[in-house]
Amino acid sequence: MSDKVVIRIENVSKQYRLGQVGTGTLSHDLKRWWALTRGQEDPYLKVGVQNDRTKKAESDYAWAVRDISFDVNQGDTLGIIGKNGAGKSTLLKLLSRVTSPTLGRIKIRGRIASLLEVGTGFNPELTGRENIFLNGAILGMTKKEISAKFDEIVAFAGVQMYIDTPVKRYSSGMYVRLAFGVAAHLEPEILIVDEVLAVGDAEFQKKCLGKMSDVAGHGRTVIFVSHNMQAVQSLCKRTVYLNSGKLVEIGETSQVINNYLSREVKNCLSRVWDEHVSNGEHIKLLRADIIPIGSEDGQIALETSVKVRVEFINLKNIKLNLSLLVYTTAGLCVFNLISEQQEVAAGTVCVGELVIPGGLLNNDMYTIVLHFVKNYTVKLLTVEDLLSFEVIEAERTGKWFGKWLGAVRPAIDFNLIQRI
Amino acid sequence: MSSTTSSVPQVNEEQWDDIIGEQKGKVRLNVKEIWRYRDLLTLFVKRDFVTVYKQTILGPVWFLIQPIFTTLIYIAVFGRVAKLTPANVPPILFYLGSVSLWNYFADTLNVTSKTFTDNAAVFGKVYFPRMILPLSKVVSGLIKLVIQFGLFLIFWAYFVFVKQTVHPTYTMIYMPFFLLLLAVLSMGVGIIITSLTTKYRDLNFLISFAVQLLMYATPVIYPVSLVSSKRQIWLWLNPLTSIFEAFKYSFLGKGTLNYFWLGYSAVFTIIVFLFGLLMFSRVERRFIDTV
Numbered sequence: 001m002s003d004k005v006v007i008r009i010e011n012v013s014k015q016y017r018l019g020q021v022g023t024g025t026l027s028h029d030l031k032r033w034w035a036l037t038r039g040q041e042d043p044y045l046k047v048g049v050q051n052d053r054t055k056k057a058e059s060d061y062a063w064a065v066r067d068i069s070f071d072v073n074q075g076d077t078l079g080i081i082g083k084n085g086a087g088k089s090t091l092l093k094l095l096s097r098v099t100s101p102t103l104g105r106i107k108i109r110g111r112i113a114s115l116l117e118v119g120t121g122f123n124p125e126l127t128g129r130e131n132i133f134l135n136g137a138i139l140g141m142t143k144k145e146i147s148a149k150f151d152e153i154v155a156f157a158g159v160q161m162y163i164d165t166p167v168k169r170y171s172s173g174m175y176v177r178l179a180f181g182v183a184a185h186l187e188p189e190i191l192i193v194d195e196v197l198a199v200g201d202a203e204f205q206k207k208c209l210g211k212m213s214d215v216a217g218h219g220r221t222v223i224f225v226s227h228n229m230q231a232v233q234s235l236c237k238r239t240v241y242l243n244s245g246k247l248v249e250i251g252e253t254s255q256v257i258n259n260y261l262s263r264e265v266k267n268c269l270s271r272v273w274d275e276h277v278s279n280g281e282h283i284k285l286l287r288a289d290i291i292p293i294g295s296e297d298g299q300i301a302l303e304t305s306v307k308v309r310v311e312f313i314n315l316k317n318i319k320l321n322l323s324l325l326v327y328t329t330a331g332l333c334v335f336n337l338i339s340e341q342q343e344v345a346a347g348t349v350c351v352g353e354l355v356i357p358g359g360l361l362n363n364d365m366y367t368i369v370l371h372f373v374k375n376y377t378v379k380l381l382t383v384e385d386l387l388s389f390e391v392i393e394a395e396r397t398g399k400w401f402g403k404w405l406g407a408v409r410p411a412i413d414f415n416l417i418q419r420i
Numbered sequence: 421m422s423s424t425t426s427s428v429p430q431v432n433e434e435q436w437d438d439i440i441g442e443q444k445g446k447v448r449l450n451v452k453e454i455w456r457y458r459d460l461l462t463l464f465v466k467r468d469f470v471t472v473y474k475q476t477i478l479g480p481v482w483f484l485i486q487p488i489f490t491t492l493i494y495i496a497v498f499g500r501v502a503k504l505t506p507a508n509v510p511p512i513l514f515y516l517g518s519v520s521l522w523n524y525f526a527d528t529l530n531v532t533s534k535t536f537t538d539n540a541a542v543f544g545k546v547y548f549p550r551m552i553l554p555l556s557k558v559v560s561g562l563i564k565l566v567i568q569f570g571l572f573l574i575f576w577a578y579f580v581f582v583k584q585t586v587h588p589t590y591t592m593i594y595m596p597f598f599l600l601l602l603a604v605l606s607m608g609v610g611i612i613i614t615s616l617t618t619k620y621r622d623l624n625f626l627i628s629f630a631v632q633l634l635m636y637a638t639p640v641i642y643p644v645s646l647v648s649s650k651r652q653i654w655l656w657l658n659p660l661t662s663i664f665e666a667f668k669y670s671f672l673g674k675g676t677l678n679y680f681w682l683g684y685s686a687v688f689t690i691i692v693f694l695f696g697l698l699m700f701s702r703v704e705r706r707f708i709d710t711v
Contacts (some may be wrong), residue, residue, distance in 0.1 A: 108436060108439070
């Protein structure tokens with residue numbers, strides 16, 4: 001990594017207007033124009049609330065990004081993390097020049113290409129070949145560069161056979177692969193990527209990650225925004241953590257991710273649903289609990305067994321089963337359990353219950369996702385973040401003080417035997 | 421809450437390729453950047469051209485059929501019924517030529533005046549010089565016009581050389597200049613309108629109506645001489661009038677070639693275009709927030 005700064009962000013803020021454009025905005029525009037022509041400051045730059053989506057806005061303006069400054073060096077792989085609404089996407093939009101900051105400046109050295117969404121400018125009527133050229137040019141490549149990469153792109157996407165067919169006849173998988181293929185073969189000095197890993201199958205995701213670390217390996221700069229902590233961890237050296245439009249921390253990735261997880265993810269061991277709140281037409285949730293078994297202080301240690309219990313009313317006569325998934329907060333699915341199917345009459349109160357044995361999970365935060373399923377196939381209701389809990393390491397054994405790697409830490413005896 | 425900015429040795433402090441954000445009074449057409457994206461321009465032109473006749477059997481022939489039908493209708497309505505065609509000019513030439521020119525002007529104006537609203541999806545995802553899009557529309561329209569003009573020239577050659585009823589003048593060689601005026605004027609007006617309509621769309625409703633009305637205020641389907649000489653001054657104030665009249669004078673030998681009013685049109689066009697550039701570059705940086 002060299003010390004050459006390729007992007008310098010100086011006190012950048014971005015203000016958005018809430019609500020619709022109409023006569024109200026016209027009066028604001030006129031006031032602003034009047035103030036500016038008299039050489040005064042824009043009156044609406046002083047107002048504006050922090051970007052917290054859950055609260056009702058008190059002002060007509062919100063700051064999506066507020067006073068952010070940092071540098072990006074050449075060859076850096078920089079992750080940007082934060083909750084929804086933290087300002088990640090706004091920052092990327094500013095960096096990729098889609099829009100301009102309200103205050104502050106961004107200085108850039110080198111050519112930037114952004115993958116805010118793959119397939120931008122794809123025209124369904126055009127063939128794969130025509131779209132490769134058009135999309136490549138939109139992303140900033142010259143015809144010559146695209147011609148040189150053409151065969152590679154087609155091979156990457158695996159659409160040789162369909163290359164002269166209009167892309168509207170492509171399957172969605174082929175379409176996405178082709179779109180990402182073009183994007184992945186860009187050779188900009190700075191590459192900006194937003195959540196493209198959410199598309200495609202597992203094999204394809206692996207290919208994309210590989211391509212991105214390839215790009216980074218060649219001394220080029222990558223900026224990557226994602227909710228997937230695993231991906232950020234494995235790709236990025238440095239990470240920026242945003243919260244409500246403000247920069248909380250920038251630094252070495254694993255440390256920033258740890259701080260992010262400990263601040264943003266909280267234990268939720270018990271939930272009770274209000275009887276007036278609807279969960280859809282099939283299921284009415286009552287309560288969900290995580291009960292540590294045999295733990296005196298309520299802590300869940302590595303060896304503690306945990307009972308997960310969910311109580312609900314079934315509202316229709318159906319064949320019902322439950323599917324429960326345990327995720328690490330980094331977004332990795334640890335396991336999936338599926339209950340047997342039963343015919344349940346409408347109005348029946350049901351309880352789903354299972355015990356996660358001690359000596360299985362690692363010391364980490366885990367979240368539980370629950371699906372209600374009909375006929376083993378139809379999802380009736382999905383409860384994301386049903387509950388979450390942290391497994392702690394109560395007693396340290398041995399001399400290793402770091403965190404053990406892995407999503408699980410099964411109690412398996414590992415013997416080292418000395419033969420004499 | 422530790423907000424740390426890494427301190428890095430500052431090399432070549434002022435050599436930045438791009439500065440995004442506060443740049444007071446910096447308004448210019450970035451020709452260098454547009455040149456770097458010239459391949460995109462040609463690909464957009466190609467796209468406009470190719471997508472029009474995808475899944476048609478006649479393909480590009482449709483570019484010719486369209487003006488022929490319009491011309492036939494105009495001959496019937498304005499020529500036969502309203503009797504607006506000047507004497508001694510074959511109606512087919514009179515209408516085919518000016519209809520092609522008018523369609524070029526109107527189409528370019530209509531499509532460039534929606535640059536921001538129609539392309540918001542692409543503009544919201546990637547950056548490329550926004551001006552590429554209206555420019556590509558000007559060029560693809562021009563190619564279409566050249567094809568249609570070729571058709572006009574075939575009829576024209578027939579009347580000039582075979583029937584010898586049409587007597588063109590040497591000012592035909594100024595045709596590229598007339599086309600340039602039309603192209604720049606339509607794009608200039610178009611980018612002004614698109615800049616005005618990103619936030620408040622009210623104007624959009626008036627545009628297509630205004631363009632239709634403008635056709636009747638321009639000597640497209642009638643010669644200037646049809647208007648009483650007292651009122652002609654109002655017609656000449658329309659910068660399109662001198663262009664259409666000069667075209668007819670050059671190719672058909674009927675009409676008026678007025679250098680004063682042509683000069684007026686040129687100045688008008690340049691002012692409109694520069695004003696358009698100014699507005700466009702002010703709007704393009706942030707229009708995506710309000711479009």
